[in-house]
Amino acid sequence: MKRLFFLLSVISALCGRNITISHGPYLCDMATDGLTVVWTTDLPGPSWVEIENIATGEKTSYYETIAGNIVATETLHRVHVNKLLSGTKYRYRIYTGKIGFSLAKRSLIYRDTVASDDLSFTTFSESKKDISFLVLNDIHSRAGFMQKLCSQVNFGALDFVCFNGDMWEWLLDEKMLFDGCMDAAVEMFASETPIVFNRGNHETRGPFATSVPDYFPTRNGTVYYRFNIGDISFLVLDCGEDKEDSHPEYFNLAAFDSYREEEARWLAQTVASPEFQNAAARIVFLHVAPAAGTSHVNMHLQETIMPILNRTGIDIMFSGHTHSYACKEADAKAAFPTVINGNNTYLLCTIKDGKIQVEIKGLAPSENHTHEFQIITN
Ligand SMILES: [Fe+2]
Known part of the structure; x- marks a missing residue:
C-alpha cells in the first residue's frame, strides 16, 4: 500500500x-x-x-x-x-x-x-505553580456543538485541553476523526494549545478505532501515560470498552479485560516511581468513574485500577461517560473526590495556592457549578 x-x-x-x-x-x-x-x-x-x-x-x-x-x-x-x-x-x-x-x-x-x-x-514548566486546563468529554462527534459550547473560552491562557473520552461516537475512517472533532479543535486551539488525549469506550468502536492512537502519539507508545507540570503529576488512564468482552456488540473483537490488567501492572509501577511519589498533588483522568456504576467496566476497574489508586494518594479524579454532572466526595469505594462532567458542559480547572477550582460550564446558567478542593496540604 x-x-x-x-x-x-x-x-x-x-x-x-x-x-x-x-x-x-x-x-x-x-x-x-x-x-x-x-x-x-x-x-x-x-x-x-x-x-x-x-x-x-x-x-x-x-x-x-x-x-x-x-x-x-x-x-x-x-x-x-x-x-x-x-x-x-x-x-x-x-x-x-x-x-x-x-x-x-x-x-x-x-x-x-x-x-x-x-x-x-x-512547553510544560518544571516549576509552574499556577496551572489551568480544560476538560471536554462525551461530545460524540458534535463538532459544531463543541465550538458553540467553547466560544467564550480563552484557550491561549490554558496549559492544555484534555479530551477525556467519547469525543467521537464511533470511527469508520480518518474523515470521521477530523469531521467529528479534530478540525474544530484545530480551528479553536489545538495548533497552539496541546491536547491531552484520553480514550473513552466509544473511541474503541468502528473499523478505524485501532488507528486512533496513531493520531495521538505518546512517547511511551501506550494510550495510558503520566506527565508532570510543575510539581503536579497527572495520570491519563484508559477505561477500555464498557461491556463484557463476550458481548455480541463487539463481534468477538474485544480483549479489554486483559488490557486493563496490563494497564494496572503499568500503573502499579508508575505510582511507585519517585516522580509520582514526590509530586505535590496527583490528578487522574479516567473516562469511566469506577465507583459510579455497576456495569462490567465499573466492576473491572474497581478490581484492577482502583485498589492501586486508593492506596496512592490521589487528590482528585475527572470522569465522564454518564452524560450527567456529579461531584462525589471520597467514600469507601474511592478514597478521593470525583468530578463527573456531563455531555453538554466543560470543566475549567484552575490550580492556585494549593487548591483546584473546578468550574462546570454549559450554555445554560442552570448547568453551571463551581467546586474547590484543597489538593496541596504541606
Ligand atoms: Fe462513555
Missing part, C-alpha cells in the same frame, strides 16, 4: 499537482522538554518542523523519521520534537515536501514544499 501511495505521489508530481496540508497541525504529547506535532497532507512526502526559541532566535529543524530513515511515504505526519527548554515559548512552522522523479538525473527531487503559517506553543 505504501509503495502504491509513493507511486501515486510520483505520478501526481509529474502531473504538476500541488501538495496541500489537509488537516492540522495539532499538538500532542507535550512535556517539559518536547512534544509531537501532527498533521496530514493530501499527498505523501517528507515532513519536518522548524522550531525557533522566541527569546534567543535559535532555530532547529526536526524530521519525521523511523530508525534513521526520513519518512516520505505517509500522509499522516507525526514529528517528535525534543531537547526543548521547560516553560519556554517557541515559534514553529510545519513543512511537507512533494517529491518526484527526475528522469534526467535518475533521482528523487523535491517538486515543491507546503508550509504552515508561523504558530507557537509553550
Whole structure:
C-alpha cells in the first residue's frame, strides 16, 4: 500500500499537482522538554518542523523519521520534537515536501514544499505553580456543538485541553476523526494549545478505532501515560470498552479485560516511581468513574485500577461517560473526590495556592457549578 501511495505521489508530481496540508497541525504529547506535532497532507512526502526559541532566535529543524530513515511515504505526519527548554515559548512552522522523479538525473527531487503559517506553543514548566486546563468529554462527534459550547473560552491562557473520552461516537475512517472533532479543535486551539488525549469506550468502536492512537502519539507508545507540570503529576488512564468482552456488540473483537490488567501492572509501577511519589498533588483522568456504576467496566476497574489508586494518594479524579454532572466526595469505594462532567458542559480547572477550582460550564446558567478542593496540604 505504501509503495502504491509513493507511486501515486510520483505520478501526481509529474502531473504538476500541488501538495496541500489537509488537516492540522495539532499538538500532542507535550512535556517539559518536547512534544509531537501532527498533521496530514493530501499527498505523501517528507515532513519536518522548524522550531525557533522566541527569546534567543535559535532555530532547529526536526524530521519525521523511523530508525534513521526520513519518512516520505505517509500522509499522516507525526514529528517528535525534543531537547526543548521547560516553560519556554517557541515559534514553529510545519513543512511537507512533494517529491518526484527526475528522469534526467535518475533521482528523487523535491517538486515543491507546503508550509504552515508561523504558530507557537509553550512547553510544560518544571516549576509552574499556577496551572489551568480544560476538560471536554462525551461530545460524540458534535463538532459544531463543541465550538458553540467553547466560544467564550480563552484557550491561549490554558496549559492544555484534555479530551477525556467519547469525543467521537464511533470511527469508520480518518474523515470521521477530523469531521467529528479534530478540525474544530484545530480551528479553536489545538495548533497552539496541546491536547491531552484520553480514550473513552466509544473511541474503541468502528473499523478505524485501532488507528486512533496513531493520531495521538505518546512517547511511551501506550494510550495510558503520566506527565508532570510543575510539581503536579497527572495520570491519563484508559477505561477500555464498557461491556463484557463476550458481548455480541463487539463481534468477538474485544480483549479489554486483559488490557486493563496490563494497564494496572503499568500503573502499579508508575505510582511507585519517585516522580509520582514526590509530586505535590496527583490528578487522574479516567473516562469511566469506577465507583459510579455497576456495569462490567465499573466492576473491572474497581478490581484492577482502583485498589492501586486508593492506596496512592490521589487528590482528585475527572470522569465522564454518564452524560450527567456529579461531584462525589471520597467514600469507601474511592478514597478521593470525583468530578463527573456531563455531555453538554466543560470543566475549567484552575490550580492556585494549593487548591483546584473546578468550574462546570454549559450554555445554560442552570448547568453551571463551581467546586474547590484543597489538593496541596504541606
Ligand atoms: Fe462513555
